[in-house]
Amino acid sequence: MDSYQTPLSSRYASKEMSHLFSSEMRFHTWRELWLNLAIAEKELGLPISDEAIQEMQNNLYLDEKQFGIAAAEEKKRRHDVMAHVHTFGVVAPSAAAIIHLGATSCYVTDNADLIFLREGCNILINKLVVVIDRLARFAEEYRALPTLGFTHFQPAQLTTVGKRCTLWIQELLWDLRNIARARDDIGFRGVKGTTGTQASFLTLFDGDHEKVKALDKRVTELMGFAYAYPVTSQTYSRKVDIDVLSPLASFGATAHKIATDIRLLANLKEMEEPFEKDQIGSSAMAYKRNPMRCERVCSLARHLMVVHQNTLLTSSVQWFERTLDDSANRRVTIPEAFLTADIVLSTLQNISEGLVVYPKVIARRISEELPFMATENVIMAMVKAGGDRQQAHEEIRVLSHQASAVVKQEGKANDLISRIKATAYFQPIHDQLDALLDPATFVGRAPEQVDEFIQECVTPIRESYKEQLHSAKQVELNV
Template identity: 50%
Template sequence: MEEYKNPLVERYSSKEMLYNFSPKKKFLIWRKLWLYLAEIQKELGLNISEEQIHDLKNHLYDIDWNKVSFYEKKFRHDVMAHLYAFGEKATIARPIIHLGVTSAFLGDNTDIILIRDGLDILLKKLINLIFRLRNFTLEYHHIPTLAFTHYQPAQLTTVGKRSALWLQSLLLDLEELEFRYKNIQFRGIKGTVGSADTFKELFDGNLQKLKDLEQKLSNKFNFQNVFPITGQTYDRKVDAQILNLLSNISQSSHKFSNDLRLLQNLKEMEEPFEKEQIGSSAMAYKRNPIRSERMASLAKYVISLSNSSALVAATQWLERTLDDSANRRLVIGQSFLAVDAILMIWNNILEDLIVYPKMIDKHIKEELPFLVTEHIIIECVKKGADRQDIHERIRIHSMKANNKIKLKGEENDFIQRILHDKKIPIHEKKINQILNPKKLIGFSSNQTLEFLDTRINPILNRFHRLIDSNLTNRDIKI
């Protein structure tokens, strides 16, 4: 309890994402890079024995962490520390470990692998989130609710149409995630400044052997594409693009958390609240939306980190400078951990998201008289009235009705005012027909169902293997 603990590790992120960015996985990848490099170098004719390859394999998972720590303090160089520690175990292979490559060969290729694997973890959580939100949207696609612009009452929409807006943001994020995942490139083997000069010597000027080495090595880690050129490192714009993606997911998440908290204040929707959960230490009646607040808090953090990776990409010097190193150690892993936590919280909220239809109806009835003004204008114009004249009459009546509501606390008498105005040619029977909320939602329900059918369901079908089985068994099926 006397040392700082990272909340992303202690409280928020999943075990799978924590392992993905753990030292153990990172350094095992380093060793696999050394092993596969040696295997392919041998295959391409370099003087490496089968005994040395077996030696590497036999000690691949045999990491002496104390020895690594000793060498890192001695050399102040993490790659050399692991190289020496591995060499003490794999003594036969020691002379050929790290042959022809530089530190960036390990660091950059490993980072690309971890980023790719991190995206894979997020993909599953994102698909399950889309599945849950799709089911919610389908269930409430036809339920009228009061829409807001500028957080002021506007016209009607439906609960499902509103949640379709959240879905659409996630769809954009998913499309970007897929693009980044499919197009991420292995750093490959480029040497100290990207010229692969060492391998020109090792392969006696045979460029094809270097290309074969790169392609075979990238295939070992399931990459189809390799950066055609690099400096000492891969282009740091890749990090900026990835963190921008994570920022975009966070922006979508924050928007949802804002909307839910606004709706919870109106008592129309509410995040889950446990039986013994305490909302406030002082105000025992409170049901604070701590989950959506936590989402928003983490989202702000990720959005802020994306600027850091952009600065790193912008300020690299020539073939490379090391002032990216500490920054990347912090921002890449922590951005993934935070987004992982955000998606878990959002999935958790949607497991038991509560809707209060009677409160929704109450708010509709309070504003309904004002919501039909455009319909009244249209009906009057159909009967030959001047649109501008009717608009002005309605504006005057609505302002007077609003003043009575706000200043005197009286009931909304806007409809009575309209019916008593002889200059507005509309009958009470017609107004009563117009005042049906289900007739004031426009094409909200149609738009929502079409969106689910044409854009969301095909994605869920394509990624059906990623949807948790308990969800497909319990919730509405595709």
């Protein structure tokens, strides 16, 4: 409690994502990389003993004592990778002489980062499909509930609550596609040496180019990657970071839009995010039910959209084969992007699993606006009853302006229908007015669009991620 901790990990993020970017996972992954380099080098003929391999395999995880050794060594050497080479050698003495053989620091640091990028995408994808599923359930439930549409946040033609939700889901589906594409495109830096020329490994294998190529391919396979980047400098290109964090930033825009819509609807009292029995909305105004979850989504989504800019700036200033001014920046940028996206997804899931809709409030707002929207239907009904279109238009225009003045100047309810019922001219259609004002007749194909969208776009995702959806649990926010 006496030193700063990022709220991303200490307050909000899941244990799964926090662990991925932990020191324990990072240094464990380095040891896996050193082990697989040694295995591949041994397979290709270098004199590495079975005992060395076994000791490395037996000590892939660090205990508290080893973390202490590494910290002391790093303080002395001012080099984190060499500190951990030394520490690994302490617990695997038979391998001490061959750990990191031929490699540069970026063999472990960069390859580990690529592993974390890929696994981070997997975590996000699994959470994203759950949010899509939960919102799809909501859309299905409210597929046909008419609601006032808004353009420019002004009353517009009716839609349905479910149809509006499909607009959110569609963008999330695009985010799913984009994150999956970025994940699938991630390669391995591989075994490339200090400036990417593989010179050190060519020396180790006495000038045998084929063995160096085989080494690169074998380590790539052992680490579970389909391919390695064909050329690198000392590092993998920092454009990879751009490509991976870009869809995360794009998801941030989606999440912000969804949460903003819900916040606006909460102000209209048409919809609310979950609100717990003992939750306090305001320290002063006890009646308040603030949309704090959606506000959190918007707050963190802005950070997610902005943090991506660091990858662009960092990539643009990597001089020649590398500079080190990327290192400190990336230690912050990459974990923060994934932790933030993780938190936004968890919060969105919590929101989507407890959304509350108030149909009577929605119906009241429709009743305030629908009479104006129904004027064209009234005119058409009069024409069908034998009336003149121009005369009907003038009659309804006068009554509409009168009703509008009542609403805007007197603050009273819209009385256009009462005025129509009280006007002799419209007597031929008085018995049709209730039918002409049925909100369900104003939503077009919205319910059918929901059905078709779910079937064509969401069902395939549900099938592809059946196991993830089956094992998903409801999200409960700690704070």
